[in-house]
Amino acid sequence: MAGGSGSQYIFKRSVRTVEPRTVMSIDLNFDNVTLAVFTLDGKLIRLKRFKTPHRKVLTHRIWAERIQKRYSRSWRYIRGVRRAVERHGKRIRNISWDYAHKLGDLVAELALRYRSAVVLEDLEKIGRNGRRGRRFNKRLGLWFYRRIQFCVEYEAMERNLEFVKVDPRGTSSKCPRCGGKLVEDGHRVLRCRKCGFVGDRDVTAAVNLYRKYVSKHPRCGVSGVAPNAPKADADPRSDAGERR
Numbered sequence: 001m002a003g004g005s006g007s008q009y010i011f012k013r014s015v016r017t018v019e020p021r022t023v024m025s026i027d028l029n030f031d032n033v034t035l036a037v038f039t040l041d042g043k044l045i046r047l048k049r050f051k052t053p054h055r056k057v058l059t060h061r062i063w064a065e066r067i068q069k070r071y072s073r074s075w076r077y078i079r080g081v082r083r084a085v086e087r088h089g090k091r092i093r094n095i096s097w098d099y100a101h102k103l104g105d106l107v108a109e110l111a112l113r114y115r116s117a118v119v120l121e122d123l124e125k126i127g128r129n130g131r132r133g134r135r136f137n138k139r140l141g142l143w144f145y146r147r148i149q150f151c152v153e154y155e156a157m158e159r160n161l162e163f164v165k166v167d168p169r170g171t172s173s174k175c176p177r178c179g180g181k182l183v184e185d186g187h188r189v190l191r192c193r194k195c196g197f198v199g200d201r202d203v204t205a206a207v208n209l210y211r212k213y214v215s216k217h218p219r220c221g222v223s224g225v226a227p228n229a230p231k232a233d234a235d236p237r238s239d240a241g242e243r244r
Contacts, residue, residue: 018160024116025209026107026152027171027202028123028145030054035107036206037114040214046114047203053099054143057092064088096144104151111161118156119213120149121168164213171208172201 022045027034031054037046064085068075075081111118123145149165156163172190173182180194188201199207 016160017162018112018115020117020162021115022117023119023210023213024107024111024114025119025206025213027205027209028121028148029202030143032202033103033148034202034206035110036203036210037110037116038210042210042214044207046110047206048110049202050103053095057095057144060088060092060095096147100144100147100151103148104153104155107152108155108159108161111156112159117162117164117213117217118152119164119166119209120152121171121209122165123149123168166209166212168209171205171212174208176204176207176211 021040023038023040025036025038027036029052031052033050033052035046035048035050036044038044067081067085067088071078071081075085107118110116153163174180175182175192175195175197176199177197178192178195180192182190182192182197182204185191185198189198190201190204191198
């Protein structure tokens with residue numbers, strides 16, 4: 001608002017962040033989002049897994065590529081063909097943004113209910129450090145993790161919740177109990193050869209994200225893995241409610 005003298009007045013609203021009573025760590029993957037809520041002393045109190053529409057997005061990309069391959073030299077100049085390719089592109093954008101908005105709102109509401117600090121991985125360098133072949137590159141190119149993180153962060157801030165990004169290194173390769181190296185032990189199951197810990201890959205990553213958060217916050221603190229972390233043969237969706 002400008003005054004008569006031409007000076008400007010800036011109004012600021014002081015926002016007080018909700019003091020966390022729990023910590024919600026979120027592990028993002030191509031096909032699912034795993035969410036875990038911990039008490040400040042490390043007890044796991046809620047576990048949910050949400051299926052992503054990444055495969056549906058990938059299917060639209062494949063259809064578009066087939067059309068382009070069929071008309072490799074002329075698809076840009078044939079109106080009907082060009083529109084078909086554009087429709088698939090628009091569908092990809094709509095699917096990803098719709099999912100990101102719905103998930104962001106759902107996660108933030110759950111975090112508000114538990115008065116959680118929201119913790120995600122800092123994935124900004126994944127494009128440079130995570131490329132492992134052509135197939136992986138294609139999936140990575142269609143992975144809308146930035147949109148998911150943007151919507152989760154926005155909705156969390158709207159509710160005055162603490163939002164933190166932590167270094168993702170080691171979340172799926174370091175034992176949360178003893179710090180040893182984890183190895184594959186079946187489909188999406190990890191085992192520590194040093195202490196014998198066995199856990200679901202995504203749940204283990206969520207536990208490690210929680211531990212990275214508490215290591216930098218003196219109000220929290222826990223030694224070792226959360227005492228009731230699911231076993232490798234436990235289905236994290238048993239407490240998931242609806243799947244999305």
